[in-house]
Amino acid sequence: MEPSLVTSIGKIQLERPVMLASGILGISLDVFNRLYRSGAGAVVSKSLSTEPWDGYPNPTIFGINGGGWINAVGLSNPGAPNFAKMIEPNKDVPIIISLVGSIPEDFSTMVEQFKNSKVIAYELNLSCPHVAKVGLEVGDDPELVKKIVSTVKNSTNVPVIAKVGLGTTHYLNTVSAAIDSGIDAITAINTIRAIAIDVETQRPILSNKFGGLSGTPIKPIALRCVYEISSKYDIPIIGCGGISTWEDALEFILAGASAIQIGSAIGDNWIHVFNDINKGILQYMKRKGYSKIDEMIGLAKKS
Amino acid sequence: MQRNLNHTKICVIEKVIDETPTVRTLIFSDDVMSSVLPGQFAMVWIPGINELPMSVMIAQESGKAAFTVRKHGPASTGLFNVKVGQQIGVRGPYGNSFDLKQGKLLLVGGGTGLVPMMRLLTHIKPNDDVTVLIGAKSKNEVFFEDLANNLLKNNPHRVIVTTDDGTYGEKGFVTSMVEKLVNEINFDGIYTCGPEIMMYKTVQLAHSRGLFVQASLERMMKCGVGICGSCCVGEDLVCKDGTVFDGDHLISNKEFGRFHRNKAGILENY
Ligand SMILES: Cc1cc2nc3c(=O)[nH]c(=O)nc-3n(C[C@H](O)[C@H](O)[C@H](O)COP(=O)(O)OP(=O)(O)OC[C@H]3O[C@@H](n4cnc5c(N)ncnc54)[C@H](O)[C@@H]3O)c2cc1C
Ligand SMILES: Cc1cc2nc3c(=O)[nH]c(=O)nc-3n(C[C@H](O)[C@H](O)[C@H](O)COP(=O)(O)O)c2cc1C
Ligand code: FES
Numbered sequence: 001m002e003p004s005l006v007t008s009i010g011k012i013q014l015e016r017p018v019m020l021a022s023g024i025l026g027i028s029l030d031v032f033n034r035l036y037r038s039g040a041g042a043v044v045s046k047s048l049s050t051e052p053w054d055g056y057p058n059p060t061i062f063g064i065n066g067g068g069w070i071n072a073v074g075l076s077n078p079g080a081p082n083f084a085k086m087i088e089p090n091k092d093v094p095i096i097i098s099l100v101g102s103i104p105e106d107f108s109t110m111v112e113q114f115k116n117s118k119v120i121a122y123e124l125n126l127s128c129p130h131v132a133k134v135g136l137e138v139g140d141d142p143e144l145v146k147k148i149v150s151t152v153k154n155s156t157n158v159p160v161i162a163k164v165g166l167g168t169t170h171y172l173n174t175v176s177a178a179i180d181s182g183i184d185a186i187t188a189i190n191t192i193r194a195i196a197i198d199v200e201t202q203r204p205i206l207s208n209k210f211g212g213l214s215g216t217p218i219k220p221i222a223l224r225c226v227y228e229i230s231s232k233y234d235i236p237i238i239g240c241g242g243i244s245t246w247e248d249a250l251e252f253i254l255a256g257a258s259a260i261q262i263g264s265a266i267g268d269n270w271i272h273v274f275n276d277i278n279k280g281i282l283q284y285m286k287r288k289g290y291s292k293i294d295e296m297i298g299l300a301k302k303s
Numbered sequence: 304m305q306r307n308l309n310h311t312k313i314c315v316i317e318k319v320i321d322e323t324p325t326v327r328t329l330i331f332s333d334d335v336m337s338s339v340l341p342g343q344f345a346m347v348w349i350p351g352i353n354e355l356p357m358s359v360m361i362a363q364e365s366g367k368a369a370f371t372v373r374k375h376g377p378a379s380t381g382l383f384n385v386k387v388g389q390q391i392g393v394r395g396p397y398g399n400s401f402d403l404k405q406g407k408l409l410l411v412g413g414g415t416g417l418v419p420m421m422r423l424l425t426h427i428k429p430n431d432d433v434t435v436l437i438g439a440k441s442k443n444e445v446f447f448e449d450l451a452n453n454l455l456k457n458n459p460h461r462v463i464v465t466t467d468d469g470t471y472g473e474k475g476f477v478t479s480m481v482e483k484l485v486n487e488i489n490f491d492g493i494y495t496c497g498p499e500i501m502m503y504k505t506v507q508l509a510h511s512r513g514l515f516v517q518a519s520l521e522r523m524m525k526c527g528v529g530i531c532g533s534c535c536v537g538e539d540l541v542c543k544d545g546t547v548f549d550g551d552h553l554i555s556n557k558e559f560g561r562f563h564r565n566k567a568g569i570l571e572n573y
Contacts, residue, residue, distance in 0.1 A: 013371065019497070023530065023531075024530055024531075025530070025532040025535070025540070026532050027532045027533070027535065027564070027568035028532070028535045028537075028538070030535070030537045030538035031532065031535050031538050031540070033538060034538040046532070046568075048532075052568075052569055053566035053567055053568065054565075054567050055525075055567070055568040057353050058313075058353050058354035058378070058525060059346075059348055059353075059354035059356065060354075060525045060526070060531070061392065061525060061526040061527075061528070061530065062309075062311065063307055063308075063309025063528075064307075064309050064310065066305045068305075069309075071526075071530075071531075073525060073526075073531055076525075076533070076566060076567055076568065077567060077568060078568040079567065079569075080568050082569055086570075101406040115406075124463075198311065198313065198350070200390055200391065201313065201350040201390055201392075202311040203350060203351065205311060205392070207347070207353070207354075249409075251547065262470050263530070264530065266529055266530060267309075267526065267528040267529055267530040270529060270543060271529075
């Protein structure tokens, strides 16, 4: 029998384990449809704020010699109300809405705005490393994380995911705070605060100077985080960070992830990565005799 | 190590040519940029100011390339003001290119949309019969007319300039001339780059007559590599799937000619 790619992240069921990470190609329903057709099991929106944001001026992205990217797009987004309107016609695509804000009310207001949309989960961005007063600055404050998670959990029955990253507070404290307040799953990790300097002009390249490092250089770190979280807590995990091949994806599953997200690899290999990874995982499952993703989750922890 | 095309490469401006009071061509040396395909673009960093998508312009000497920029907002004005000896950063090239047909060709360019048309002219075959249409608001904004004639000197060709106010060439919109020409001539290929309304009209005119037509689109670009999503038109990403699209594909795209997105990604009417 053909193995199945179906996977569950707690109450969230996906046909395929590879999803689009937040902030990548995420502002148009037509593009979401296309990515879903290209093999994504779900798509995560750009992180939305209560109001539209322009983001930082260019340069906002930079390709590192040797692989990887540094970006400071600055969470540019059309704002939650505009986005909610755009995805109203959605029928088929499993959409996860990513939200960013400073106070619990920002998040609950936005959740309210999506109550008539077809949304399979919310992902709280507690980890963007380059925008003040949101993202990591929120994730670095476990008490605030508790308040935000409780508020959102009280405003919706849709599953809620917390996306954590590496900040000044140990990310496991953020994970623990989110779990205490009833979070349904954890996405790990976001980009890691970084900088690029041009030696000819002797200045930082990004207009915001600091940005977030993503892509292949962060994969071993992201994998470590997934392994640590799954070793310490009983919570569904979505692995994210530097995944570009089916082997990468499987490493995260074996470390304890129920699903994975892909961002930068799209900039390197375009949207074929979804199907390439799906195919690779299927072949591996056949070769090793697995019938379900579930049978492989966390296997690396046994040894 | 092989050059990482996404890594900004610093180039020094060697020459500046004033094309019109608001348009300049900046020439620099770079092997990669000098040999790009017609329609491809680069992300151009003006240190301390901004980074902009720019079509790669041809330069007369081998190993050299150029950008032709119209000063507009802060970013393009920053590039416009770069002097000889100053440094800019380039990454790319990005995007696809025009499919070259042979025979009777029509090139329709407006403003700096003429840049990819000039590179296209360097790829035509000796027997191609080429018509170049240059649209401008008025006389002092006409440029590349001599260059086009020069690039076509060994081909059967004509270069027609239209100005909206009639101060030079034919009076009227360039699209009126397109309409006239497509009614008379069965072109084998039509190529256009310029203001989207102009391209929209041109694509419609050509497509409705069953003629092969391609347009090079412009959208807000932040990454140039298909990550940020800012350049989407319907389900297409201009930086990755384009910038060149076939007319029949564009006709079915509900945003082409009607909407574009602002910096926050909100759809706005053209
Ligand atoms: C593929 C492509 C090729 C282009 N080729 C040329 C060319 O050869 N010559 C030329 O003069 N212009 C070209 N442009 C347009 C150019 O990139 C700028 O959009 C234009 O110069 C206006 O800039 P500005 O000074 O008003 O930007 P500002 O208002 O100063 O804003 C700067 C910021 O907005 C972005 N931005 C604003 N408008 C646009 C837009 N329409 N498209 C993309 N980014 C935008 C810039 O990237 C930058 O981050 C091209 C655009 C694209 C997408
Ligand atoms: C251009 C860009 C924009 C991003 N925007 C967001 C965002 O809005 N919200 C968010 O939670 N993460 C954002 N991220 C982080 C990604 O979702 C992902 O966590 C990170 O890039 C690591 O995955 P990758 O190595 O596969 O890219 C962004 C990343 C990039 C490269
Ligand atoms: S410019 Fe970023 S996706 Fe096209």
